Structure formats: structure tokens, C-alpha cells
Amino acid sequence: MPSIFSCLFPQLLRPKAPKYDTNLMDMPADCMNIILGHTWFEDIHSLRQVCHSLRTHIDTTNPHPGVQFMQLQIRIKETWVLVNYMAEKRMGNINYEMKGEDCEVTQRLLYLVNRKKRERKVRKLIENQNFLNVFFTDFERLLKSHNQGILGSLTLHIAPGLSPRIAQVMMRALSAKPRPLRVRDIEIFTETPEEFLPVLSQLDPREVESLTMKSGNSGDQGDKRTLNLNLERWTKLGHLEIDPWIVDVPPMKTFRTMWAATLHFETLNGEQMAEVLEIIRSKHRCRHFDFTFQTFENLEAFLNSLHTYFWLGRDGEVQCFMEFPKGQITVDKGRNRIQLKRDVWDVKITGDDDVIDWKEVHRILPEEKK
């Protein structure tokens, strides 16, 4: 009979489970592991609360040694972290938010049951815990537990100042994995890309098809660095978008699958730039380019070194988008020519036969530059 003060003893009010001759706890350990392996990792915290025995089993066997994510997008700000993920037949997000000295974690899960959308939302306040520490613990676990399937895309948006810690956590988790993590598309927005070069080296280089590394602050023209990004073994790389600080010419010769490239040529001389373009264009049939020239000398050197300059304008298949430095160039569309000057206005040019006459560009260059 329930106690009068049953509110103090909630276990006395718990409904009785039907008496099964055989229940979940009678399963042999192997069967239990398979059953728990078929649950979602989001449900494990509920299962752990069912009874002591089940909790002990879960804690000692780790029923989800391999979680398969299809997409993982993480946005890290000064006061909150948002993790969006897509896993088998469901998508969810977890938000870690600073609440004074505490951390509030909100989990939201969307899934389909018989084609009907279902949603689950759980909120929990973790007292006296920094939100970043809570996130780092989960993030490390998440990377460690990702199975051998391919993570479709990994995107990181990192607020200034936090990159070193993120990279450190990633390095620790990835280096502990028996096999390198397989990721198809990587996007990292950070002000310190050099922190992530060791992280990239921990990934399976044969799986990456797209790499984007950018400063989150696009208008920032300040501190620029040149980094050596060794892409020699990245045999599937098809799309590369890198900011000025990352340029490494020799390994680019090894690319075989490049279809698009966004390159910033601030740190290369003209010959190097031409070499890179020629490699990408002729050997890899790349058909989409996005170039940025930071200085007039940079562009001038490029044009001078581009011995096969005509293809840019003459090849109908090539789409060329060029962003020229402010005050360095003029365009006269009507006369089908561009002019290089030191003190004219900023302009963007879409390069095809209708707009740019590359022979003309070449002709108007100073004689000694030809």
C-alpha cells in the first residue's frame, strides 16, 4: 500500500511492469548488446535510468561503439555552441548555452514515424559547468565514437580565440581512433587555420572530396600567413577553396579530380600562378575558377607569366570570375577590352569572349613586361 507521504517516496507510486517470464534483463549479454546497438544513442540516457542492472550493463559495454553521422555542423560562439547533426533517419541539434556559472543543454530531435514528423525536446541545466567544457567532452566522445562509415560533411564555424582549443580536442579524439576518420566535405571557418593543419592530417586523405578553409571574417585583409597544406595524398579532392594564407604549389600536381578551385594568389609569383592554373586546367579539366589578386603587381606578373593566356578568353567552356584589386583596372565593355591602371575603380569581371579580349590585355601591358 502506498505511503501517505508517497510524494517523498516516488518509487512507491511507480506502476508495476507486467510480469514477464522472460524480460529484457534475461537476455544473454551478446543479445543485450545487439538490442542496445539497435537503439539510438539519443535514447541511451533514458535506458540508463531504467534500473541498476541495465545502467551497469550500458556503462560497461558501450552499446554504441560506432555512431554514424551523415552531417555534422558545429557553430561555436562566445556564449553558446550549436551542434547540428544528421544521423540514420533523423536529424537533431544540441545547444550548449552559458547561463551565468551554469550550462544549459537543449537537445532537439526530429524523426519520422510512419511518415509522420515527430519531435523531441529535452532541456537540462548543468550546474557549475562551463558550457565549453561540457561541449568539448561531448565533442571528443562524438568524434571518438564515429564509426568507419563516411561522415558526409563536417562544418566548423569557430569564433575568434577558440580555434586552438577546438583543434586540440579534435587532435586528441582523432589520434585515439584506431583508423582515421573518413570525411567527404570539410569546411572550417577560423581565423587561425594553421591550428587545423595537424587535424587535417589525421583524416583519411583518400576520402576528402572538398576542402574549404576560410577566415570567418571575410572582410579581414590584415594578418595573412602562408601555410604548407600537404594535399599530396588527397586523391579524391575535387573542390578546394582556401584563403590567402594557405598555398602550396607542388602537391597540386597530384590532383586528379579537381573540378573547381578558389585560389588567392597573394603569395605566389606570376610563374607559380600560371603553373598552378595550367595544371588545373589541362590536367584536371577544371572548369570553374575563382581568382583573387591582391595587388596590381600580382596581377601583372600573372598575366605576364600566363603563356597560354588565350584559353581564358577563348575557351567557351571555361568560366572565369576574377576579382581585381581596388583602383587597379578599368573595363570598357562596349569596346570589348580592359585596361590596367593604378588609379581607377574597383570592378569585377566575368571572363568570356564577350567581355574580355585577353590579347588586348596582353598588348596594353608595358613592353618590357611582355
Place this chain on the structure above:
Amino acid sequence: MSVEPEVPIVQVEEVRENPVLYKIISSDNHVFTISEHAVKLSKTLWDLITNLGLTAENALDNPIPVENVNGKNMETIVQFCERHKYDEEEPEYTNYIREFVLPEWDRQLLSIDNEELFQLILATNYLDIQKLMDYCCRVIGDMAKDKTPEELRIIYGIPTDAEDDALERSASDSPGPSG
């Protein structure tokens, strides 16, 4: 004018592809007939058949007793094995999306109450039928979706810790077989 009798498709397949049949006796003395391809899905039964040296000639004369599986579970298992006997081996998951699909026919077959399902898992575990084990565990695992701990305890028939302790106490208090 003679009319050819209709022959069930299953029988035609059996005659055409493999006429060898085996007899299995469940713990409650129900007798089941199972084809060679189907029985191969159970590692335990196939090892037993191989060790006993049963052949096409003497298979039906030597029924195999299975003490740990009752007739109800054996019926489900035989149905499952006959259904899946020609399935190709599934390739290892190497793809981008690792998706587990439980076919509708199997979902219907496993639409039984939870206690029976647990007993079927024990039987499947004993007979070592990997695919059926995976399907049963999937059905059980799917039940955990979006449930509170209390709901899970009821679904899975798990006694509370207090009930469990009480059961243990009463078991230890009661005199043993010698006492």
C-alpha cells in the same frame, strides 16, 4: 480433356532446386519440416546435421530434437528461414549511409507480444540465426525510441530496483532444495 493440377510455387521451387528436407522436433513435441537451404541459416542446426551425418536418404527418418525451443517459436523460425533461404549475403556496410531496413514481411512476422519476442530471441540465439537475431533486436531496440525510463521499464517488463531487491530477499529467505 485433362486439366493439370495447380502446383504451389513453393513446392515447385523445392523440387527444382533442392528436394532434401529435414525434420525438427520442438521441446513440446511438435514436428516441423524444413528444407536444406533454410536449415543452413541456423548454424547450430546445420552443425548438428553435419555431425550426425544426415543425408538426403536418411534425413526424414531421423528427426532432430531441439530441447530449448518450443513449438510456437520453432514455427516462427521455420517460417523465417524458409522465407530467407535464398537471400544473398549482405555486403559489409561501407557506404556513406548505413541504413538498416526491416522488411515489411518480417515486421509482420515479428508483430508478437514483447515476452514472446524475448523468448524468440533466446531461441534464435540458441539456434544461431544471425539475420533473425538482428531483426528481433531491431524490433526491440525500436521500442525504446522517445520513451521515458518508466515507459521503458514497462515495455521491457523490467521490475523496479525495489521489486528486484524484494525478489532477491525472498529468494534468499526461502529454503533451498536441500533445506
